[in-house]
Amino acid sequence: MNIREATTEDFDQIWPIFHEIASAGETYAYPRDITKEQARKFWMEKPEKTYVIEDDGDIMGTYYIKTNQQGPGDHVCNCGYMVASEARGRGLATAMCEHSQERALELGYKAMQFNFVASSNEGAIRLWHKLGFTTVGRLPKAFHHPAKGYIDALVMYKWLDI
Amino acid sequence: MNIREATTEDFDQIWPIFHEIASAGETYAYPRDITKEQARKFWMEKPEKTYVIEDDGDIMGTYYIKTNQQGPGDHVCNCGYMVASEARGRGLATAMCEHSQERALELGYKAMQFNFVASSNEGAIRLWHKLGFTTVGRLPKAFHHPAKGYIDALVMYKWLDI
Numbered sequence: 001m002n003i004r005e006a007t008t009e010d011f012d013q014i015w016p017i018f019h020e021i022a023s024a025g026e027t028y029a030y031p032r033d034i035t036k037e038q039a040r041k042f043w044m045e046k047p048e049k050t051y052v053i054e055d056d057g058d059i060m061g062t063y064y065i066k067t068n069q070q071g072p073g074d075h076v077c078n079c080g081y082m083v084a085s086e087a088r089g090r091g092l093a094t095a096m097c098e099h100s101q102e103r104a105l106e107l108g109y110k111a112m113q114f115n116f117v118a119s120s121n122e123g124a125i126r127l128w129h130k131l132g133f134t135t136v137g138r139l140p141k142a143f144h145h146p147a148k149g150y151i152d153a154l155v156m157y158k159w160l161d162i
Numbered sequence: 163m164n165i166r167e168a169t170t171e172d173f174d175q176i177w178p179i180f181h182e183i184a185s186a187g188e189t190y191a192y193p194r195d196i197t198k199e200q201a202r203k204f205w206m207e208k209p210e211k212t213y214v215i216e217d218d219g220d221i222m223g224t225y226y227i228k229t230n231q232q233g234p235g236d237h238v239c240n241c242g243y244m245v246a247s248e249a250r251g252r253g254l255a256t257a258m259c260e261h262s263q264e265r266a267l268e269l270g271y272k273a274m275q276f277n278f279v280a281s282s283n284e285g286a287i288r289l290w291h292k293l294g295f296t297t298v299g300r301l302p303k304a305f306h307h308p309a310k311g312y313i314d315a316l317v318m319y320k321w322l323d324i
Contacts, residue, residue, distance in 0.1 A: 022233070029231035069191035069278050071184070072306045073315070111304065115277070116231050137299020137317045139275065144234045153235070155299045155317060 001092065003099045006050040006062065011040050013059040014052065017084045018043060025146045027124070028080070029116050032146075048077075049103065053092050060087035063096045065103060068113050077109040093124070097131050101160055110161035118143045119152040133158045163254065165261045168212040168224065173202050175221040176214065179246045180205060187308045189286070190242070191278050194308075210239075210269065213261065215254050222249035225258045227265060230275050239271040255286070259293050263322055272323035280305045281314040295320045 006014065018039050022030040030042065044050050047064035054060065061083040068078040079100045083092045104112055114133070117125060120143075125135070137155030145151050168176065180201050184192040192204065206212050209226035216222065223245040230240040241262045245254045266274055276295070279287060282305075287297070299317030307313050 025234055029233050029235040031233045031236075034233075069304070071191050071193045071196075072187055072280070072308075073191040073278055073304055074193075075306060075312075076301075076304050111302075113301065113304070116235055118234070136301055139238070139298055139317070139319055140273075140321060142231070142235055142238050142273065142275070142319075144237060146234075150237075155301070157301055157304070159302060 001095055002054045003051055003096065004054070006044065006052045008044070010052050010059060010062075011036075011044055014043065014062050014082075015039060017059075017062060017082050020085060021082050027118055027121050028082075029143075043080075048107065051096070051099065051103075053083075053096055055087060055090075055092075060084045061092045061096055063100055065100055065107070067109075068115070075108075075110040076113050077104050077107070077111070078113055078115060079104075093127055094131065097127070101131075101158070105160055111157065111159045114154075114156040116143070117154040117156055118145060119154055120145055120148055125154065125156075128156050131158075163257055164216045165213055165258065166216070168206065168214045170206070172214050172221060172224075173198075173206055176205065176224050176244075177201060179221075179224060179244050182247060183244050189280055189283050190244075191305075205242075211265065213258070213265075215245075215258055217249060217252075217254075222246045223254045223258055225262055227262055227269070229271075230277070237270075237272040238275050239266045239269070239273070240275055240277060241266075255289060256293065259289070263293075263320075267322055273319065273321045276316075276318040278305070279316040279318055280307060281316055282307055282310055287316065287318075290318050293320075 025032040047066040050064045052059045063081040133156040136157045139153040141150035143153040187194040209228040214221045225243040295318040298319040301315040303312035305315040
């Protein structure tokens with residue numbers, strides 16, 4: 001496995017991963033009918049940095065890092081991670097999250113925040129806890145899940161700068 | 163007092179209020195050195211709607227309303243309110259917050275979320291509680307206050323659609 005910064009050309013391989021996850025509507029706050037061009041803006045342009053994780057030369061996952069709030073909040077970053085369905089359970093999310101925490105410190109951030117974790121996404125929540133994140137907030141019925149209806153979303157947070 | 167939708171021309175009167183609050187760096191997550199043009203984008207362009215509150219024909223406060231998260235989160239809105247320093251303590255924030263909750267329901271939102279309330283901003287926190295908001299999250303040291311250093315920020319939330 002190799003993690004490297006994404007290039008513009010990588011988005012053709014990122015898009016199928018993004019599209020599968022966004023169109024399912026179960027984990028990410030993107031419109032389920034998001035277009036490739038909109039997705040490119042959100043994932044590649046708006047963030048400060050975007051990375052891909054390769055396995056045998058194929059892109060199997062991706063993450064972004066960006067400033068979560070400006071001004072008095074600009075020492076806290078936000079990240080989002082996506083793993084191709086065929087590559088799950090192999091530690092790619094863990095590898096990307098650990099990589100992102102190192103990069104965050106290098107970029108000058110002191111903390112990392114996940115703003116909107118669907119409370120049904122138990123695998124992710126378990127993983128973030130294992131990697132040192134704390135659930136610091138619970139937004140009642142803030143996530144409209146396609147099967148479960150209005151469910152809570154969690155805010156998770158980790159201070160990185162020990 | 164009269165609350166009405168803001169026009170492009172109103173920003174010349176909004177800017178001194180915005181600038182005083184943003185440059186103090188004590189309450190809002192905007193860069194303290196934000197320019198008028200950047201502020202115009204954040205306050206007038208990006209939100210779904212922007213309103214002003216007039217007192218004797220002068221703009222004494224303003225608020226915006228926008229979607230807080232897309233897709234599975236797009237039933238929750240976010241608002242920000244600013245009151246001119248010379249007009250504080252006269253109920254303008256209360257009037258705007260009540261107005262915004264009505265407008266939110268009319269626009270189809272079901273809940274309202276404040277993402278980043280400085281824990282030092284006790285007057286605002288007391289007011290939001292009085293108006294039915296609950297503190298649903300606490301972000302440790304997420305707000306870098308110019309005098310107090312790293313302080314907690316609160317996430318506040320109200321379900322509107324009874």
